Amino acid sequence: xxxxxxxxxxxxxxxxxxxxxxxxxxxxxxxxxxxxxxxxxxxxxxxxxxxxxxxxxxxxxxxxxxxxxxxxxxxxxxxxxxxxxxxxxxxxxxxxxxxxxxxxxxxxxxxxxxxxxxxxxxxxxxxxxxxxxxxxxxxxxxxxxxxxxxxxxxxxxxxxxxxxxxxxxxxxxxxxxxxxxxxxxxxxxxxxxxxxxxxxxxxxxxxxxxxxxxxxxxxxxxxxxxxxxxxxxxxxxxxxxxxxxxxxxxxxxxxxxxxxxxxxxxxxxxxxxxxxxxxxxxxxxxxxxxxxxxxxxxxxxxxxxxxxxxxxxxxxxxxxxxxxxxx
Amino acid sequence: xxxxxxxxxxxxxxxxxxxxxxxxxxxxxxxxxxxxxxxxxxxxxxxxxxxxxxxxxxxxxxxxxxxxxxxxxxxxxxxxxxxxxxxxxxxxxxxxxxxxxxxxxxxxxxxxxxxxxxxxxxxxxxxxxxxxxxxxxxxxxxxxxxxxxxxxxxxxxxxxxxxxxxxxxxxxxxxxxxxxxxxxxxxxxxxxxxxxxxxxxxxxxxxxxxxxxxxxxxxxxxxxxxxxxxxxxxxxxxxxxxxxxxxxxxxxxxxxxxxxxxxxxxxxxxxxxxxxxxxxxxxxxxxxxxxxxxxxxxxxxxxxxxxxxxxxxxxxxxxxxxxxxxxxxxxxxxxxxxxxxxxxxxxxxxx
Ligand SMILES: Nc1ncnc2c1ncn2[C@@H]1O[C@H](COP(=O)(O)OP(=O)(O)OP(=O)(O)O)[C@@H](O)[C@H]1O
Ligand SMILES: [Mg+2]
Numbered sequence: 001x002x003x004x005x006x007x008x009x010x011x012x013x014x015x016x017x018x019x020x021x022x023x024x025x026x027x028x029x030x031x032x033x034x035x036x037x038x039x040x041x042x043x044x045x046x047x048x049x050x051x052x053x054x055x056x057x058x059x060x061x062x063x064x065x066x067x068x069x070x071x072x073x074x075x076x077x078x079x080x081x082x083x084x085x086x087x088x089x090x091x092x093x094x095x096x097x098x099x100x101x102x103x104x105x106x107x108x109x110x111x112x113x114x115x116x117x118x119x120x121x122x123x124x125x126x127x128x129x130x131x132x133x134x135x136x137x138x139x140x141x142x143x144x145x146x147x148x149x150x151x152x153x154x155x156x157x158x159x160x161x162x163x164x165x166x167x168x169x170x171x172x173x174x175x176x177x178x179x180x181x182x183x184x185x186x187x188x189x190x191x192x193x194x195x196x197x198x199x200x201x202x203x204x205x206x207x208x209x210x211x212x213x214x215x216x217x218x219x220x221x222x223x224x225x226x227x228x229x230x231x232x233x234x235x236x237x238x239x240x241x242x243x244x245x246x247x248x249x250x251x252x253x254x255x256x257x258x259x260x261x262x263x264x265x266x267x268x269x270x271x272x273x274x275x276x277x278x279x280x281x282x283x284x285x286x287x288x289x290x291x292x293x294x295x296x297x298x299x300x301x302x303x304x305x306x307x308x309x310x311x312x313x314x315x316x317x318x319x320x321x322x323x324x325x326x327x
Numbered sequence: 328x329x330x331x332x333x334x335x336x337x338x339x340x341x342x343x344x345x346x347x348x349x350x351x352x353x354x355x356x357x358x359x360x361x362x363x364x365x366x367x368x369x370x371x372x373x374x375x376x377x378x379x380x381x382x383x384x385x386x387x388x389x390x391x392x393x394x395x396x397x398x399x400x401x402x403x404x405x406x407x408x409x410x411x412x413x414x415x416x417x418x419x420x421x422x423x424x425x426x427x428x429x430x431x432x433x434x435x436x437x438x439x440x441x442x443x444x445x446x447x448x449x450x451x452x453x454x455x456x457x458x459x460x461x462x463x464x465x466x467x468x469x470x471x472x473x474x475x476x477x478x479x480x481x482x483x484x485x486x487x488x489x490x491x492x493x494x495x496x497x498x499x500x501x502x503x504x505x506x507x508x509x510x511x512x513x514x515x516x517x518x519x520x521x522x523x524x525x526x527x528x529x530x531x532x533x534x535x536x537x538x539x540x541x542x543x544x545x546x547x548x549x550x551x552x553x554x555x556x557x558x559x560x561x562x563x564x565x566x567x568x569x570x571x572x573x574x575x576x577x578x579x580x581x582x583x584x585x586x587x588x589x590x591x592x593x594x595x596x597x598x599x600x601x602x603x604x605x606x607x608x609x610x611x612x613x614x615x616x617x618x619x620x621x622x623x624x625x626x627x628x629x630x631x632x633x634x635x636x637x638x639x640x641x642x643x644x645x646x647x648x649x650x651x652x653x654x655x656x657x658x659x660x661x662x663x664x665x666x667x668x669x670x671x672x673x674x675x676x677x678x
Contacts, residue, residue: 219428225384226423227443227494228416237442238431317478318432 008309012302017068019298023291024067028060033287036080076292081284086292090274094296095176096166097266097273101259103189104197108258109251112201116208121235123213131205138202143261147195147268154191162188164270196265200254207250211243218242244315252308256301329400330357331534332381332502338393339373339380339558341606348606350376350389351558355633358534360399360501363525365549365566366538367581369603373558374538378504380404381536382419383411399501417447420495420533422524424507426488430479436463436490437475440497447498462493466523485516489523496527503528506538521548542585546570551639554578557603557614559630564639572666574636575643577615579665613643621645621662623654637668646670 027033034051051057055066070076076086115135119128138146155163167184169177179185215221216239224234263275270276274293281289313319339351351373358364366374379385381396383403396404403414415421423429431439440459444450450458456475463471466489479487488508495503505524509517525548528535537549545552545566552569554562554577562575573579580599601618604610610617616626625631625644634646644650645662648670654662663669 219423219425220431222384223421223423223429223491223494224431226382226415226421227446227497228412228414229442229446230412233442233446238434241433242431316433318480 004313005310008306012306015302016295016298019295020068020071021064023294024064026287026291026294027067036285036287037078071292071295076295077288079281079289080286081280082286086288089277089289090292090296091175092177093272093274093277095178096271097259097262097275099179100189100192100196100265100271100273101255101262103193104258105200105251105255106197107193108197108200108204108254112204113208113247115201116205117212117235117240119205120209120212120216123209132209135202135205138198139206143195143199143264144268146198147192147265150191150195151268161191163191166272192265192269192271195268196258196262200251200258203254204247204251208243208247211246212239215239215242241315245312248308248311248315252304252311256297256304259300260297328359330397331360331362331399332358332536333397333400334377334381334394335397336394337377337380337391337396339376339385339389340392341389343388345607349392349558349609350606351380353394353632354555354558354560355394356553356560356563358502358536360534361529361532362551363528363535363537363549365545365552366536366555367540367542367545367552368555368561370540371603371606372555374555375506377555378421378506378536378538381502382415382421382504383408384415384421413447416443416495416500417498418500418502420498420500420503422488422491422495422503422505422508425511426484426491427511429491430487430494432479435476435478436482440475440490440494443494443497458497459493462497463490465527466490466493468493484512485520488512488516488520492520492524492527496531496533499531500533502534502536504536504538507540508537509544510540517544542570542582554581557609558606559614560633560640560642561615562636562639562641563633564637564641568638572637572668574639574646574667575615575641576619576621576645576662576665576667578641579667580618621654621658621667623658625650625653635670 033054033056034047038047038050055063058066074087076090078084079086079089082089115131119131122128151163154161162184165188166179167186167188168182169179169185170181171177179189221234221239224238229238262271262273263278265271266273266275267279274296277289278293280286281293334357335355337351337354338349341348341350354373354377356364366377368374376385376389379389380391383406385391391404394404395402398414398418403411406414430436434442437456437459440462441452441455444455444458445452448455459475460471463474468474468486468489474482479490482490492508503524508524509520512520521544524535527533537545539545549566551564552562552566553560554569554575556577562569562573562578564574568574569578570582573582577599580597583597584599599618604614604617610627612625612627612629613619613622613631616622619626621643623644629644631642631644631647631650633640633642634644636643636646645654645659645667646669651659651669651671659669659671
């Protein structure tokens, strides 16, 4: 188990280094950083001094090493457009994105799994067919359209929920602005979460349904029935647990994409998160922010993957043995 | 004595897009308490589906369309699902072919046993664990106490089938259905598993319905044999008689197709020409008639019911005096030579 964890950890480090290299190269190949920092009328001597001060004349490997060391300490340099440390800019936006993403994932799971189980168990009922039809819409409509439709229906026509922003936030310990503790904050979360989580919800529902159908056909379910176990024990004990491994995988991987694709939802709902920050950065060629965002997203993906791998092991005893012999 | 299991005129239908298939047609047999009934027949003959019907687990759309199933005198084929569930595992135990896939891979052996025991018996978890350990010891698993917390993949195939047997016997059922319990196992452990199953059921006085392709297993284990052909009874009788003096032409063919250790290894095995018909294409009259060397007029027209034949019964017109009289003398002579005990006097056969 420990060996397995260490192996995965080393792999994760490797992935992070590769991503770091890519972000580092953005600095070198997308425009000259000095030009971004100074005005048009800055004399060449001053530019040269700045170039020397930024270490841009050092060997590339040294510069990359310095970049990695700094990044590991959350030092991503100064934003070109805001003239502020990138780290603090991102830190101020991170809570908004993470809260939105986790609530979306929670919504996707809390609705998707029961719907999947239901449609798997009672696949011929009218309700199950209805769920499937609705899920098809969820998969095929683009996120921004769903968001706009929701705003139109719920905010504009019915006036029930706010259509943009985060509502009131409460500052926790000076580092985390949460919208989860105020009424307006929670209300503001509903529409964006549904928009962002809908696709994942239908994905999870279809996944759970497919897995359920598969598992219900297996010999051990047949044998469980022959032993006279109750329907509940069979469906939710034996069958559902066996569908969990793929569900954990997909949910984990999807959590990464939720965070990454929050960009679109954040734009539609003017949600003050990292996605919005990133879009502004792209428009203004603000490389430090783009590089930091890239690294951060990669870091989240890698971390989630790592946790998912460990979760597998907790659910499926066969992987435990496999990991031991392999590691 | 009331039979442990009594199946009367069972008919199982499977509605499909191309019409309703009759998988089992007018099948009747009994199993006495403590008796082992062997079920044999080619692949697709309907052995497994009969077992599933008895335990109430026919795969939809299959359904019992006629006849009755009695367990110790009580009719069980029309019970509501929830009552049938309490019979499954408690009064009827079932063992499937593949021990590798019969156990849930995510649960410890002990937990699967405790779950089964506690479903059917009022017990505390501690008592159920004790019983689980005793069951594992009974099926011959060494270090039973520590093995309770093992997962299925940590056992060999033979050991897993022992666990499956322990699970099937957990609530001391009065009937055990074993559907090819050793087919998936290594030859070297097959005999052990069969012997174990037979001993445990004998100790408990449980009746056994043993489904298998292996006539050797039947000859050693079963008290009586039921031979199925295309979903119908071909022959039913005491095992020695059916093996040594088969009375149905199909059984005769089946027996001579078995290699024997004492026979001449160079001699080619007899083979029944043709193959068993698919369910949708069962011929009129006797299902076996196109492949039968003793076929005569009524065989292609009318379906033979089981007649008394030798020490058992066989669904063949040669055993019905009224029909056998119409048979050509040559056919009767051949049948007699093949060991079929004709029910008409010898003089008439020669006529
Ligand atoms: N869902 C179904 N649809 C159509 N035919 C079916 C279905 N289920 C079973 N059958 C048919 O029912 C017949 C009996 O099948 P069964 O599994 O009982 O055979 P078996 O004697 O156990 O054979 P084997 O020795 O291969 O296990 C077969 O001809 C099979 O094709
Ligand atoms: Mg079978």
